[in-house]
Amino acid sequence: MSEKPKLTYFNGRGRMESIRWLLAAAGVEFEEEFVDTKEQYEKLCKDGSLLFDQLPLVEMDGMKLVQTRAILNYIAGKYNLHGKNLKDRARIDMYVEGTMDIFQMILMYPFTPPEQKEKQAVKIIGKITERYFPVYEKDLKKHGQDFLVGNSVSYADVQLLEAIFATEEIKPDVLEQFPQLQGFKARISNIPTIKKFLQPGSQKKPPADATYVATVLKILKIE
Incomplete structure (x- = not known):
């Protein structure tokens, strides 16, 4: 059995949320690692995990995928969510x-x-x-x-x-x-996999609050 995809991002929606939705819709279980400090983010940059020093990061099928559209397109193609032709x-x-x-x-x-x-x-x-x-x-x-x-x-x-x-x-x-x-x-x-994701207790994230905003601004040094 292949390993679950691992999602690395801030503990909130942001650019990762659409990825969570698409994996959930495909019925794919995934694990998450949250970046809470500037040191965690800098380590990801230094060890080459982030191609352009940007999150989100998704590790699956032996790859480290970055750039939101690229990740979404890969998932859509892999799980037959990108049409028949x-x-x-x-x-x-x-x-x-x-x-x-x-x-x-x-x-x-x-x-x-x-x-x-x-x-x-x-x-x-x-x-x-x-x-x-x-x-x-x-x-x-x-x-x-x-x-x-x-x-x-x-x-x-x-x-x-x-x-x-x-x-x-x-x-x-x-x-x-x-x-x-x-x-x-x-x-x-009402599609079963999506209905499940919409239930309380799923990995669907709540709207961004002040703590999330402050964390992102601090880690990315945005003023």
Whole structure:
């Protein structure tokens, strides 16, 4: 039996959370090692574990994988979550690039100064509901399928569901005007492996708090 993938990152969501979601959706158990100090991070850099001195790091199949998209693409390919052919993969990748844009906004939101958070939240939700969610809503209605691409769950579905949950944490009623996405959320949430990951006690991480933000800023020397 092969060893479980080992995930090395800060003890929080960040760029690792999508990797956790995708592994969980594939039914793959994984182990985690959290970087809590600058010394841990510097050791990873010095011993050559981080190709570009950046986290996340995933060790699996005898490789040390870095760069979020590369890791996600490897997992999607390995566990048949990247479509049945090259055309499917292209469509999946386009949808994923959209959700990546959403994640980039949400990823930086906890690092927003308190006095700017309300304004930033309005800006983020406005962009998501005007530019991104309407695309998924339209396409789901147009092809009338349960999934974004083809007749089985893909990398794109997992990422979109994660993006929906993350956006709802900022604005709980964000799907009010998107009935197709409401149905999509219900369907994908009920896939057994994903349903399990959404339960309390899983390795799904909570929203970033002040402690997480302070730890990341300290380790990466961001002022």
